[in-house]
Amino acid sequence: MLRLLGLFTLLALALALALSVGARPVTPAVALEALRAYDPTNPAHVTLMAIRLPRLAAGLIAGGALGLAGTVMQVMTRNPLADPGLLGVNAGAAFALLIGATALGTSDATSVALLTFPGAALASALVFTLGGGLRGDVGPVRLTLAGAALNALLLSLVTAIVLIRQDTLDMFRFWVAGSLTQAASRPLMEMALIAAAGGILALAIAPQIEALSLGSALSRSLGTKPRRVQAAALAVVTLCTGAAVAVAGPIAFLGLMVPPLARRVAGHALRRELLASALLGAALLLFADTLGRVVMPPAEVRAGIMTALIGGPIFLWVARRLRPGATA
Amino acid sequence: MTTPLASLSRRGFLAGAASLLAAPKLHAAEELRFAHAYGETVLAAPARRVVSLGYTTQDSLLALGIVPQAIRYWYGDHPYGVWPWAQPLLGDGQPMLMTGEVSIETVASLAPDLIVGIGSGISEAEYALLSQIAPVLMQAPEFTTYGMPWDAELRMLARATGTSERAEALVADLHGRFEALRARHPDWQGQTAVCAWHEGGQTSAFLDGDSRAQVLREMGFRLPEALAQMQGTDDFYTALSPEDLSPIDADLLLWISDGGQADDLAALAMRRTLRANAEGREAFCDALLSGALSFGSVLSVPYALKRLEPEISAALDGDPKTVVPSASEAGLL
Amino acid sequence: MKGALTLCLLLLCATLAALMLGPVQLSPALLWQGLRTGEGPGALVLGTIRGPRVVTALGAGAVLGLSGALFQALFRNPLAAPDIMGFTAGAGLTIIAAIALGLTLPPPLLAAGGGLAAALLVALLSQRRGQATPPLTMILVGLGIGFIASALSSFLLTLLPHPQAAEAQRWLTGSLAARDWTHVAQVWLIGALLAALALAQMRRLAALELGEDLAAGLGLRVGRARIALAGTAVLLAAAGVAVAGPVPFIALMSGPLGARITGARRLRGQMLSAAGTGALVLVVADLAARAALPGIQLPAGVMTGLLGAPYLLWRLSREMEKGEL
Numbered sequence: 001m002l003r004l005l006g007l008f009t010l011l012a013l014a015l016a017l018a019l020s021v022g023a024r025p026v027t028p029a030v031a032l033e034a035l036r037a038y039d040p041t042n043p044a045h046v047t048l049m050a051i052r053l054p055r056l057a058a059g060l061i062a063g064g065a066l067g068l069a070g071t072v073m074q075v076m077t078r079n080p081l082a083d084p085g086l087l088g089v090n091a092g093a094a095f096a097l098l099i100g101a102t103a104l105g106t107s108d109a110t111s112v113a114l115l116t117f118p119g120a121a122l123a124s125a126l127v128f129t130l131g132g133g134l135r136g137d138v139g140p141v142r143l144t145l146a147g148a149a150l151n152a153l154l155l156s157l158v159t160a161i162v163l164i165r166q167d168t169l170d171m172f173r174f175w176v177a178g179s180l181t182q183a184a185s186r187p188l189m190e191m192a193l194i195a196a197a198g199g200i201l202a203l204a205i206a207p208q209i210e211a212l213s214l215g216s217a218l219s220r221s222l223g224t225k226p227r228r229v230q231a232a233a234l235a236v237v238t239l240c241t242g243a244a245v246a247v248a249g250p251i252a253f254l255g256l257m258v259p260p261l262a263r264r265v266a267g268h269a270l271r272r273e274l275l276a277s278a279l280l281g282a283a284l285l286l287f288a289d290t291l292g293r294v295v296m297p298p299a300e301v302r303a304g305i306m307t308a309l310i311g312g313p314i315f316l317w318v319a320r321r322l323r324p325g326a327t328a
Numbered sequence: 329m330t331t332p333l334a335s336l337s338r339r340g341f342l343a344g345a346a347s348l349l350a351a352p353k354l355h356a357a358e359e360l361r362f363a364h365a366y367g368e369t370v371l372a373a374p375a376r377r378v379v380s381l382g383y384t385t386q387d388s389l390l391a392l393g394i395v396p397q398a399i400r401y402w403y404g405d406h407p408y409g410v411w412p413w414a415q416p417l418l419g420d421g422q423p424m425l426m427t428g429e430v431s432i433e434t435v436a437s438l439a440p441d442l443i444v445g446i447g448s449g450i451s452e453a454e455y456a457l458l459s460q461i462a463p464v465l466m467q468a469p470e471f472t473t474y475g476m477p478w479d480a481e482l483r484m485l486a487r488a489t490g491t492s493e494r495a496e497a498l499v500a501d502l503h504g505r506f507e508a509l510r511a512r513h514p515d516w517q518g519q520t521a522v523c524a525w526h527e528g529g530q531t532s533a534f535l536d537g538d539s540r541a542q543v544l545r546e547m548g549f550r551l552p553e554a555l556a557q558m559q560g561t562d563d564f565y566t567a568l569s570p571e572d573l574s575p576i577d578a579d580l581l582l583w584i585s586d587g588g589q590a591d592d593l594a595a596l597a598m599r600r601t602l603r604a605n606a607e608g609r610e611a612f613c614d615a616l617l618s619g620a621l622s623f624g625s626v627l628s629v630p631y632a633l634k635r636l637e638p639e640i641s642a643a644l645d646g647d648p649k650t651v652v653p654s655a656s657e658a659g660l661l
Numbered sequence: 662m663k664g665a666l667t668l669c670l671l672l673l674c675a676t677l678a679a680l681m682l683g684p685v686q687l688s689p690a691l692l693w694q695g696l697r698t699g700e701g702p703g704a705l706v707l708g709t710i711r712g713p714r715v716v717t718a719l720g721a722g723a724v725l726g727l728s729g730a731l732f733q734a735l736f737r738n739p740l741a742a743p744d745i746m747g748f749t750a751g752a753g754l755t756i757i758a759a760i761a762l763g764l765t766l767p768p769p770l771l772a773a774g775g776g777l778a779a780a781l782l783v784a785l786l787s788q789r790r791g792q793a794t795p796p797l798t799m800i801l802v803g804l805g806i807g808f809i810a811s812a813l814s815s816f817l818l819t820l821l822p823h824p825q826a827a828e829a830q831r832w833l834t835g836s837l838a839a840r841d842w843t844h845v846a847q848v849w850l851i852g853a854l855l856a857a858l859a860l861a862q863m864r865r866l867a868a869l870e871l872g873e874d875l876a877a878g879l880g881l882r883v884g885r886a887r888i889a890l891a892g893t894a895v896l897l898a899a900a901g902v903a904v905a906g907p908v909p910f911i912a913l914m915s916g917p918l919g920a921r922i923t924g925a926r927r928l929r930g931q932m933l934s935a936a937g938t939g940a941l942v943l944v945v946a947d948l949a950a951r952a953a954l955p956g957i958q959l960p961a962g963v964m965t966g967l968l969g970a971p972y973l974l975w976r977l978s979r980e981m982e983k984g985e986l
Contacts (some may be wrong), residue, residue, distance in 0.1 A: 023569035043601040047571045050597030081803075090566025101588070108591035109529070130974065139347035148745065149973035152910050156966025159834050160959055163428050166827050168588045174825055177815040181529030181570055185595045253808060298558070298575075299567035300530070301816060308812030312805055316786055319801035344978070383824065424956065428836045429831065431951060431958040433710045437685040449828045454839035460709055474824045530819070564822045 003265045004272065007279040015287040018056045022293045024135035049183055057192070058183035059286040059303075065195040067281020068202055069240035070255025071262060071274055073128065075213055076233045080318075081208065083256035084124055084241040088150030090250030092123020094176060095154045098161045098168055109185035112175065113246040117191075121242035126150060128234050178249035178304030180289050191243040198239035199278060205232045206270040251304045253311035254281050260318045284310070365473075366455045367459060374490030379435050379462075382447035384476075386423075388482045389444065391498055392491040395421035397438040400430075400448060403586070404619060407419035411619060413631035430454055436461045440639060442488055446481055447474050452613070462575040475537060475564075478502075482626050498626050507544045509637065513548070516644060519550035521580035526593050530567055533576050535561025539624030540584060543626045543632060547640075552578045566579030568661050570598060577602045580609055580643055582620070582636075583660070587615035594659040605660075607648040611639040613660035664923030665930075668937045671922070672719075675941055679948045680707065684955070709841075717840040718947045718961070719940040720848035721905035724855065726919065726939020728872025728897035729912025731859055732931050734866055736796035742913040743776065743898040751779025752907040753833045757817045757983035760829045767971040768832045773903035779806055784888075801874045806862050835962030837909030837947050848904045855900060856936065857892045863928050865892055870928075908943065908962045910969035915939035918972060942968060 007221060020026060024047045026034075034045040066084060073082040096119025104111065130146035162169045208229040244251065258281045259273075266276035288306035295301055341489050360371040380386045380396035386409065395418060397595040399409040420521060430450055436445060443464040445455060458464045461657050466490060467476040476484075479499050486495030510517060523540040525534045525654050532557055534541045541551065550556075558566045568575060571660060581604040583593055590612065599605050613621060620632035642652045655661055674814070681687050684938075688772055695703020706712070729742040743749060754774025756768045787802040818826055865886040868876040873883050898912060919925070919934030946964035953964075 023571040027831060040597065041601050041606065043572070043574070043598065046597045046601050051570055068746045108588055109595070110591070130978070146974070148740070148913070152966040153970030153974075156909075157965045159830065159966075160963045162830060163827070163834075163959060163963070164401075164825075164899045165403060165955060169827055169830060170527050170586070171588070173815070173830075174530060177812075177819050179529055182592075184597065185592060215978055252812070259815060292571070293571075298569040298572065299820075300569060302819065302849065305812045305816040312809035313809070314810070315805040316802055319805055320787065324729070429836060429951075429958040431684055431962060432839065433706065433951075434684040434958075436705065441891055447824075451768070451839065452765075453841065457709065457839045457841065474822075528819075558744040568818075600802060 002241070004276060005277075007265060007276055011279050011283040011286075014283040014290070015056060016289045018059065018286045019048065019052050021150065021290050022052065023297060024325065026052070042200075050294065054183035054188065055289060057188050058247045058291055059164045059263045060282045061188065061192050061195050062180070062244040062251060063254060063285030064278040065240035065244040065281070066196065066251060066285070067258040067262065067275055067277035067279075068195075068199055069124075069237045069244070069278040070281070071259040072202055072209070072233050072236050072240075073255065075209055075270065075273075076128075076230070078213065083252070084244075085235060085255075088127045088147045088154065089120050089124040089177075089241050090159065090176075090245065090252060091151045091154035092126070093117075093120035093245045093250060094158050094172065095119055096122075096177070097175060098158055098172060100167060101171060102161060104163060109182040110187065112171075112249075113184075113186045113191070116249070117242045117246040118211035120245035121238045123150060123154070124241045125224040125234055125238050128237055156234045159320045173250050177302040178245075178251040179292075179300075179302035180248055180285075181302070183247065183299065186247045188247060191247050194239050195243040198236045198243070199274075201232060201239070202274050203271055204234045205229055205236075208276060209233060248285075249304060251285065251307055251313065254285060255306040257311040257314050258284065261314070335405045356622060362484065362488065363469060364466055365469050366452055366464075369459070369463045369465055371442065371488055375440075375469075375488055377438070377440045377461075378444060378489065379440040380423075380444045381426075381430055381435075381450060381458075382444055383445050383449075384623045384625055385444045385481065386410060386621060387414050387627045388478070388485050389489075390417040390483065391490055391626045392486055393417075394489055394491070396420070396423050396437040396444075398424040398426050398435065399438055400444070401425050401427040404615070411623065411628065411653075413620060413627045414625075417627070426625035430458070432457055432461070440661055443484065446476055446484070449473055472537075473562055477540075477542070478591060478624055478626050478629065484630060502626055502629060504523075505633060506556065509633060510548045515643070516640070518549040519549055519580065519644065520562075521547075522555060522576045522578040523550060523582045523584055524576045524648070525565075525584045526589055526596060527613045529570065531570065531573060531576070532565045532567045533566045536563060536586070537562055538638065540582075543624065543629060544580075544582070544622055547633075547636075549580065573598050577604050578609075578638060580604070580611070583610065583612045583658075584618045585613060585615065590658040590660075608652060608655075608657045608661070609643045610660055611636070611643050611652050612654040612660055614654070614658075617654075630632045662746045663745075664925065665934070668919070668922050668934060668941070672937060672941050673942075675944045675948070676715060676719065678958075679944050680711050680946070683952045684958075690816045713842050713845050714837050714840045714947070716845045716942060717848060718837050718886040718943045720845065720852050721837075721908070721909055722915075722940035722943030723936040724737070724848065724852040724897045725857060725901035725905075725908065726915030727859060727932055727936040727942070729939070730903065730916035730919070730935030731866075731890060731894035731897070733966070734870060734928065735887060735894065736800060737870065738796055738800060739917060740913075741796065741800055742916075743780075743895070744909050744913050745798060745807070747779045747783050748776040748803075748804035748898055749808060749902075749907040749909060750807040750814070751782075752776040752902050754779075754810040754814045754817075756832045757814045757821075757829045757907075760825055760832070761817045761821055762852050769903045769906055772832075772907055773899040775810075776902050776907070777895065777899050779810060780898075780913075780962045781963040782806055831960055832906055832948055833962075834960040835902075835906035835965070836960035837905055837943075838958075838960070840904065848939045849899055850932070851900045852897070853892060855897045860899065860929060860932065862886070862890055862893065863932070867928050875947065889961070905943070906960070906962065908946075908965050910965045911939050911942055915942065917975070917976065942949060 012033045013227055026048050031048055034048045039045050069084040097115045100115035127150055129145045133290050161174050174270040212229050258277050262273050262276035262280050267273040289303040292301040292303055292306040341385055362369045377397045378396050381390055381400050383400055383402040386396055386399045401409045408423050443458050443462050445464050446467045455464055482495050486492045520531050520546045540654045604610050619634050620628040639654050642650050691703040695701050695707050717983040732741040740746050752772035752775045755771045783803045783806050787799040868881045869877050877883050915938040919938035920931050923934035925931045925934045946968055947961040950959040950961045952965040
């Protein structure tokens with residue numbers, strides 16, 4: 001319990017930093033004034049209300065959703081390499097985005113969100129299914145192979161489109177380094193609801209997932225229906241990943257590094273682990289986004305890149321500590 | 329799907345290219361020498377069959393009265409990759425449109441006597457291979473791959489195609505247009521102007537090395553001090569913090585787009601804090617006008633000037649109430 | 662034996678097709694005339710335009726395929742391939758960094774250097790004092806290095822002005838455009854040397870496949886043997902990337918696909934079929950990339966992904982049926 005409390009503190013710190021740090025100083029006094037009497041021509045007010053607050057909301061949604069989806073994926077497939085962002089999902093979103101943008105000729109932030117959600121959701125469902133997420137007794141290699149295959153296929157198509165239609169390259173290269181900068185024009189409310197639905201579903205089926213992870217035969221004797229649990233887990237991954245990609249673009253590392261960290265904090269009770277992953281995912285994404293604002297002024301380093309740069313070493317550290325056999 | 333090498337003429341061209349490869353014969357008296365980024369190219373005689381590999385070099389060639397055998401596709405949906413300002417000069421010409429990497433065998437099958445690689449991004453290896461098919465021209469050594477100014481490019485191509493007289497006339501004409509424009513608008517001289525671009529949540533501004541900024545400079549504008557002092561990735565453009573767009577708050581703010589960004593710009597809240605927005609000094613360049621500025625060619629610049637002049641006049645008339653038509657259409661007001 | 666013949670036949674057909682087909686089609690007669698007389702369109706195509714390109718593709722595909730098969734046998738894991746383990750991403754990062762910094766070294770050489778650096782980093786970071794490195798740790802560390810490198814690449818890509826970004830994207834994909842006979846000599850000479858080195862280590866690899874304890878029991882110095890094998894595999898991949906860029910997927914798929922085509926059981930046969938299959942796939946991919954769409958020539962790397970991914974997906978579903986994975 002104390003550890004979860006620590007997580008909440010961490011998240012609170014992330015929230016405070018996300019609101020106060022950036023190119024333009026915003027003092028608490030100015031913040032209060034912005035809340036009381038918002039002036040759309042005052043740059044400090046606009047920074048707080050139209051840039052940092054939406055970014056904060058997007059970070060909470062995307063980070064929390066990716067943390068959750070990552071944990072569900074890793075537990076279901078018993079695979080420490082499972083990550084909604086790495087395994088073809090982002091490529092699916094990118095593909096849908098480029099097809100849509102080429103066919104419809106629009107690339108504004110709202111249509112980007114509307115195009116990427118189905119792309120990411122479909123791809124995550126496909127990878128999860130192909131990777132044995134619906135079968136239970138499969139090793140970690142399958143999912144990674146399925147993801148790698150889908151990823152390569154879709155990215156080849158994406159590269160082909162981008163090289164043939166060079167005007168799509170600009171949209172693509174900025175989108176692909178996922179970021180929260182366009183939060184204000186993304187459908188935050190809708191995606192928050194979708195991610196929340198995924199989260200609630202995840203918490204609801206947590207005991208069944210735990211039973212299933214003991215092995216299909218054992219779980220049947222406990223009265224769990226594997227098919228139904230697997231379908232529900234698939235729905236969780238689909239909803240959460242789709243929502244995250246729609247608000248933030250591809251954030252590749254979060255779903256991979258959060259679950260092992262969450263397990264350290266929350267122990268092996270899945271519900272607490274899920275909660276911890278959501279909190280940790282949100283906090284980490286916000287930290288990454290805030291850091292990206294200050295490391296290379298005046299330009300910003302996009303959050304998707306910062307998560308990889310922060311998450312990379314953490315991931316390497318976890319990978320080195322994994323005992324052989326414990327993951328296979 | 330593919331072009332069979334059945335037609336005699338095509339086979340003849342290929343054979344011709346092959347023999348050229350075997351024994352290049354040069355007449356010392358007429359030869360034309362060009363120093364460029366990848367070395368030196370020598371032409372025996374002015375070229376007639378030209379393949380245009382640069383993303384924008386078709387404009388200069390068409391302006392010189394030469395319809396290229398093939399054109400490299402950049403972007404946009406225009407027949408043969410020729411944008412509207414150059415279409416009349418294409419006439420009945422049906423150049424082949426090449427997309428993606430440079431297909432060397434396609435180039436060889438066209439049997440060109442000149443290959444234009446200025447602003448094409450081809451590698452030195454590709455240059456070496458293409459040089460075995462026909463002489464290849466690259467940008468002059470003092471310019472970056474995509475940084476050769478329109479007049480230098482036009483003059484180089486004119487020398488290679490024996491059309492220098494026409495080129496000088498074109499250069500004089502465009503310089504004259506700029507001069508006349510400056511004379512019509514003495515109030516613009518010395519004011520600040522910025523070409524900016526907003527994509528994927530990032531706002532960037534073009535710097536002096538870029539063709540878009542150059543057009544503004546030739547109209548008599550200059551970059552705002554704050555922007556001129558910023559160090560970009562190179563001379564071409566610099567990214568801005570979304571929390572601080574003040575460096576682009578110039579007397580004239582031109583938004584470049586490739587068609588899809590109007591809604592994002594309209595929703596960009598920080599734009600509302602700029603004086604340029606409050607005082608109606610923004611203009612929006614649609615895909616065609618932005619394309620004309622990005623091409624920055626002897627044909628596209630006159631088109632851009634014609635369309636920009638009324639927009640800038642409305643933006644800089646000193647009255648915040650005057651509506652800039654393009655900004656109003658794009659929903660930026 | 663029958664399997665090996667099939668592979669050779671396929672390779673021959675693919676090579677001939679790659680020489681004959683394209684935006685300009687050449688009849689066998691013209692090709693023959695060019696070969697015999699050294700004149701005419703056949704000679705131009707054989708000697709300058711398609712010849713070096715196809716022979717480079719054969720060599721690069723073979724070394725990449727062999728590299729992947731070595732990795733997979735060494736780590737006893739179908740995912741252990743230079744593409745997955747950070748090599749390709751490291752190669753891509755150096756290319757983009759060079760373009761961003763305005764360096765003018767040939768991209769393929771840069772790519773090989775970056776790949777080697779990534780491989781070294783993976784080896785160093787997965788070492789643990791006093792213990793043998795478990796293969797899975799190395800794969801995971803490779804994945805991690807790969808992610809970091811691709812993130813940095815995406816970052817640099819957002820910093821580049823538009824045309825340079827397009828150029829970088831092309832090099833990132835892996836391409837065989839404008840190869841000449843020096844590329845051919847380079848990849849075939851180095852490749853042959855390294856392949857011989859690899860084949861000389863087959864006995865040790867076979868011992869390692871039995872498991873480390875058993876291998877050690879057979880008198881093998883496990884650590885040293887593995888470093889030598891992995892080093893050979895990395896150099897093979899670098900030799901391929903140096904002439905063709907970071908072409909994805911060939912290393913990953915050639916081993917399993919080759920074993921299917923030839924039915925080879927023994928290691929040496931599996932390695933040779935992986936090399937043959939790599940060559941086959943790259944030649945076919947390059948042909949498709951330049952001839953499939955009229956007026957459009959794509960980098961070969963685009964096509965290896967398009968060809969390889971469906972194969973991998975199909976194999977997955979088959980093995981799921983058989984319950985093998």
